[in-house]
Amino acid sequence: MHHAWLVPLLPALSFLVIVFITRPRPKLSAAVSIACMLGSFALAALAAYGVFTDNHFQHRPLIYDVHWFGMQGLNVDVGIYLDPSSAMMIFMVTMVASLVQIYSTGYMKGDPGYPVFFSYLSLFAAAMLGLILSSNLLQMFIFWELVGLCSYLLIGFYSHKISAREAAKKAFITCRVADFALLLGMLAIQIIFGTLNLDELSEIMPHFENYTTAGMMTLIAVLVFIGPVGKSGQFPLHVWLPDAMEGPTPVSALIHAATMVVAGVYLVGRTMFLFTEVEPAMHLVAVTGAFTAFFAATIAITQREIKRILAYSTVSQLGYMMLALGVGSLTASFFHLWTHAFFKALMFLGAGSVLHALHHKADVWEMGGLIKKMPVTGWTFVVGGLAIAGIPPFAGFWSKDEILLATFLEGHYVLFALASCTAFLTAFYIWRMIFLAFFGAEKPENHPHESPGSMTGPLLVLAVMATAAGLIGTPGNPLWQNWIFFGHPHHGEPNIPIMLISTALAAAGIGLAYLLYLKDKDKANARALAGMFRPVYKLIYNKYYVDELYLWFNRKIVDGSARMTYLFDIYVVDGIVNGVGAVTKGLGQNLRCVQTGKMQTYALVFFLAVLVITVALAFTDSSSTALVMGGAK
């Protein structure tokens, strides 16, 4: 595990190799990329094994720091921070990334940008792993931005499509807005506490009264939290995530479901010591999370495109993770992060397989009966559906139950109710999609076929993980709870009523979906329901008009003020800039004349200068010039 620093380095290396050497050869590029990723996975697995077999790590992380640069008052290190949380994360990320890369060899076959695609995937993996292993906030921020850049490149990968370009820009700009707040928060931390080192901060923060006020602390926490709101697609900055589905599906699976979007959750988890100190910040996190979970779940009910439904489901599940952090349970949050990565990657890759078969026809209403022609894709997708719905013993059940339990025990009954409703909605919209797409009558115009082994293989592996990944954190076997926690491990007593409620809600959701979308052959009831609540349906179908609101704001307010500043820019700023430029150039031209090329002139200037300086020094009082020119002691 002392080689953990190699984990991000290998994919970074493969990025460089592909870009500079193997790019003309697609097959070789993919092979390099996958080999490095698998090597990285092996190292991550070894590191994780090392961490989880050594009890020492339960309380002390392994920290390796190298001095990067420094001066008085600012010392920046780079290093790795290996503890159970980051070990779990690098294991999960390298595993999902390896599977996605293998899957991509099938999915991206024949694409002209094949090697470039793999180089981006490698760069992304390197950035994400670097982020996870960062030992200080500045390093984390650098990787955070790098991850954002990869996301931009990959969303806009089909750059010939206008929608893809727009989506890429939207994602980048939205995240930049959030990152700016995060940067401000980090600067405030550096100024007030004098360090960005995670380990040092976790020591200092509990005694923050020595440095600053509670109000300032709350402000910092909120600023830092806005970064994750953007990156993890929390309300109101969730708008980019559904649009990000314009990227190739493996990207959606890797970046916009399993790994990058959880970076926000991870950051909040890493800086938990900051949030726990200020009660309002914790409430903010919890409420944002719960609201986002519910809000996105309602939108998902009405969407028609398979990847869009999954995207909103991702937003919703990320809300769950934030909720868990907000109620103070790092354990539950990271547990859900862990299980979600597998079942959501599974479902996205499954959706990719479907799109591959149907030649990118994305509307679930136009699918149907796919399970007969695509058994592997179909049944693994069902496993994913059961996991996300929270049916025991699938992975999602244990982690979601952990979140509900934590929320309940902390006394947030309203949030608990909201989260429970979301559980019901989740089961409903996921199974609506499954019933519509995979079951029911086949559509004659579709000619689906099962995807190649390179695509179904990863699906099977992920299906196994989606089934079993939760078993390491059951009430009977609380391994997870003993390792990943904030402060000290806590075991919520297994609460049978809550388990029953969540299971019943999930079952009810699936049942309702069954009644409306499978049993009812012509879906008359579903249409009737939508018709009955026409305004509400429209509101939700249009995603609560959040996008439109932003557009309106942009058009009216931003564009309006932009027009004014544009005039200001053209006439005043440009005038000054051009003026300065002209003066500078003119000065340059004029000064050139002194450079006559004649030695006599040069010698004259030399001794004239000596004379002038001597005279100046002789007739000035050094202390008074010091006052004018600075340097006065």
Added chain:
Amino acid sequence: MPFDYRLLTIEMIVAALGLIVLVLGLIAPENKQKGLGPLTVMGFLGALAAAMVLWNTQGTLFDGMFVVDKYAAFFKILCLSAAVLVTLGCTQYVRNMGVHGEYYAMIVFAALGMCVMASAGDFITLYLGLELMTIAFIILVAVNKRDGKAVEAGMKYLVLAGLSSAALLYGLSLVYGMTGTIMIYDIARLVAAGSISPVLIFALVLLVAGLGFKVSVVPFHMWAPDIYHGAPTPVTAFLAVGSKAASFAVLLRLFVAGLAGMAGTWIMPVAVLAALTMVIGNLLAIPQTNIKRMLAYSSIAQAGYILVGLVAANESGIKGVMFYSFLYVFATMGAFVVVAAVYNKIKSEEIADYAGLAQRAPLLAAVLTISMLSMAGIPPLAGFVGKFYLFKTIISGYFWLALLGLIMSMISVYYYLRVCLVMYRDDPKENTPIEVSGAVAVVLLVAMIGTMVIGIYPGPLSEVVNTAAGTFFLH
């Protein structure tokens, strides 16, 4: 105390090398002459290795006239590195000129002069080193006898350097007259604050003028563009880096250590000169159409930035100067070696002829771009860190100077990027690729990687500079 020959190892190696090259240049047959370049490189590498091995060796010789400390060792390593790079990177250029023996011998003697200057503990050693270096450079500038421009430049340099030496010598003699000693560290004890005679002030101005000439401080800079332009490119590169660095080493020793008591008097004019140098250097670089002339003015501007460290007049200022001088080696060598390599092929130094260089020689274009961006101070390249260290030392006392430095850096981006624009955007006039020999590629890669590594990971160099600057005041 027995005479410790170890302290003179570097100088002895370099001097022996110079004599060997000189003799071999006379007796070796014409077709063997080209072996002198590699021989010189090997010799310099040997001296460099010796300097690194003897890093921890400290002491003084001749009753303090010759000082060996880490500060001196640092500047010796710097100058020898520059010598290695320039010799290795410009062998083809030198071959085209058709001169061998005397050229390499003079490069070696110039380097020897620089080493002596770095170790100067008194005026005599200082002047000895300075003149050795200057005379070698005068010959080097005019080494290509068939090139009228070079001969003219050599003539100008001879006369103007003579004038500046006269000023310097006059200043030194006045200081000796007032204090009765020529030992720099003794003067520090004798010149106390408060009782400063007008004669000393005049001496001070002459010293500033004499050494300011060497580091091309405005208004003593006027020789630089003509001579940089006229001299053979490798000579220009060595002049811009080695001569300047060694002169800064002397300047710091003389002012910050020797005349520390008069700091109240000299800091202000030096600050004004630094400001002038930055402004004039950058402004005059803008209208240039010849890349060597442009780089000459840019090198004047760089001297202005480095001078900021002298204004700080403390240990962190010295660190800033040392750090910047070191990274300046890579950036300048990178740029000038590119200019030499391009000249070998297209026989032109006009910026307009660099059109499409990115297509004809991607490595050359990349190195020139990186070097110039580093000089402009764009992160994450070395120049950014160097400027950061320099300006930070004066930010509290001379905020206006730091601000001016930043503004001038911004202006410099304009003329640097103009070259990049020509190289990357414009179409080449002809499409033949410009091939780069192995040795040149090595130099270019060293320069580029050095620039990037120091920029991204300045820690190690910063540590070295810290320890080296730490020995500065220990006398």
